[in-house]
Amino acid sequence: xxxxxxxxxxxxxxxxxxxxxxxxxxxxxxxxxxxxxxxxxxxxxxxxxxxxxxxxxxxxxxxxxxxxxxxxxxxxxxxxxxxxxxxxxxxxxxxxxxxxxxxxxxxxxxxxxxxxxxxxxxxxxxxxxxxxxxxxxxxxxxxxxxxxxxxxxxxxxxxxxxxxxxxxxxxxxxxxxxxxxxxxxxxxxxxxxxxxxxxxxxxxxxxxxxxxxxxxxxxxxxxxxxxxxxxxxxxxxxxxxxxxxxxxxxxxxxxxxxxxxxxxxxxxxxxxxxxxxxxxxxxxxxxxxxxxxxxxxxxxxxxxxxxxxxxxxxxxxxxxxxxxxxxxxxxxxxxxxxxxxxxxxxxxxxxxxxxxxxxxxxxxxxxxxxxxxxxxxxxxxxxxxxxxxxxxxxxxxxxxxxxxxxxxxxxxxxxxxxxxxxxxxxxxxxxxxxxxxxxxxxxxxxxxx
Numbered sequence: 001x002x003x004x005x006x007x008x009x010x011x012x013x014x015x016x017x018x019x020x021x022x023x024x025x026x027x028x029x030x031x032x033x034x035x036x037x038x039x040x041x042x043x044x045x046x047x048x049x050x051x052x053x054x055x056x057x058x059x060x061x062x063x064x065x066x067x068x069x070x071x072x073x074x075x076x077x078x079x080x081x082x083x084x085x086x087x088x089x090x091x092x093x094x095x096x097x098x099x100x101x102x103x104x105x106x107x108x109x110x111x112x113x114x115x116x117x118x119x120x121x122x123x124x125x126x127x128x129x130x131x132x133x134x135x136x137x138x139x140x141x142x143x144x145x146x147x148x149x150x151x152x153x154x155x156x157x158x159x160x161x162x163x164x165x166x167x168x169x170x171x172x173x174x175x176x177x178x179x180x181x182x183x184x185x186x187x188x189x190x191x192x193x194x195x196x197x198x199x200x201x202x203x204x205x206x207x208x209x210x211x212x213x214x215x216x217x218x219x220x221x222x223x224x225x226x227x228x229x230x231x232x233x234x235x236x237x238x239x240x241x242x243x244x245x246x247x248x249x250x251x252x253x254x255x256x257x258x259x260x261x262x263x264x265x266x267x268x269x270x271x272x273x274x275x276x277x278x279x280x281x282x283x284x285x286x287x288x289x290x291x292x293x294x295x296x297x298x299x300x301x302x303x304x305x306x307x308x309x310x311x312x313x314x315x316x317x318x319x320x321x322x323x324x325x326x327x328x329x330x331x332x333x334x335x336x337x338x339x340x341x342x343x344x345x346x347x348x349x350x351x352x353x354x355x356x357x358x359x360x361x362x363x364x365x366x367x368x369x370x371x372x373x374x375x376x377x378x379x380x381x382x383x384x385x386x387x388x389x390x391x392x393x394x395x396x397x398x399x400x401x402x403x404x405x406x407x408x409x410x411x412x413x414x415x416x417x418x419x420x421x422x423x424x425x426x427x428x429x430x431x432x433x434x435x436x437x438x439x440x441x442x443x444x445x446x447x448x449x
Contacts, residue, residue: 017224022301056397057346059386070098115180127423127441164306168201206279323351333388
């Protein structure tokens, strides 16, 4: 099979009963006597963009002095800061970028004063200044996830079945104006296909699952493709059969978790999130992990290479019991510069960051071509706000994870010169991913990483 180069295409899928499941990378996708650089063993990088709102304690003068977010040392010989300590096990994959500003998120007219929360998310991946309007005449900018998806998406030789996925936590029940004459659309998404085309973000894991794998009226999607699976496995080696079975069990396991959540919520008389769809768990942590798992499976099967994930919404006053912090999120972000409240906010920042290693470990443990998914991914985590008590957008808390197919070395803390636009980080990401963009937003050049 392999010596004659009759190999399985990277675009091959398993079908049945309305289900379409793309395959993870298998050895059978690499024909013999063909240079690896010309095969699916060297895949395109995945891009995962994750926003957490309300800035960070480390962006305050007090937090800077205590290095709550940014490490003290630049370069590779740095100690992880308090809020970033959960990432220490992934040092070789982590690139911390400190000192950038999102000035396009600031007010540019007197009528825009005080509205930082309601245009903040729109800036995160676009570096554009959102037009102040509560009507349909919205205007922002194209986001980097969509620039990447469009450059290597539909029409490309190796295009994925789904150009990109957009996921969120908490964004349900919003409409009209969210405040200061800003449309709620600016707060609902971080992904923009064009300045006037915001992409909706999916909050329900069930909806996201069905968009990636399809749906069946009864039973499991994995059962729906069983005949196709048995036919394929006859021609696979032992290692490929094991890898395929493990992948399908991951899909089945995720499907079962969603079903259990729906069953629990349907029977519950007192849901914490009464307005949420049945597939949304009350636990923020469980919801986040479900969404991370969906992204890993989508990346593993090359269903898509692009994700945008909004882990909270501006002005959310959610309480996170697992963090040990009892003060509601938005309330705590307005800490009045009190050291004890800033320290408590740093603990909450650390808790939010502590969920990311779950995602990184899943990526790292998933084989992908000549490495693993984390080798072939670029993960951006950060906030478009700095010191939330001041509603400013200076010294943004940001880090990157993954090697982006060799474009990022990791184990680096880069301190940008004062006044460096956040847009420079976005432009650098685009260039690392092979998107030949001249600029984005108010960018002035690349950051050396």
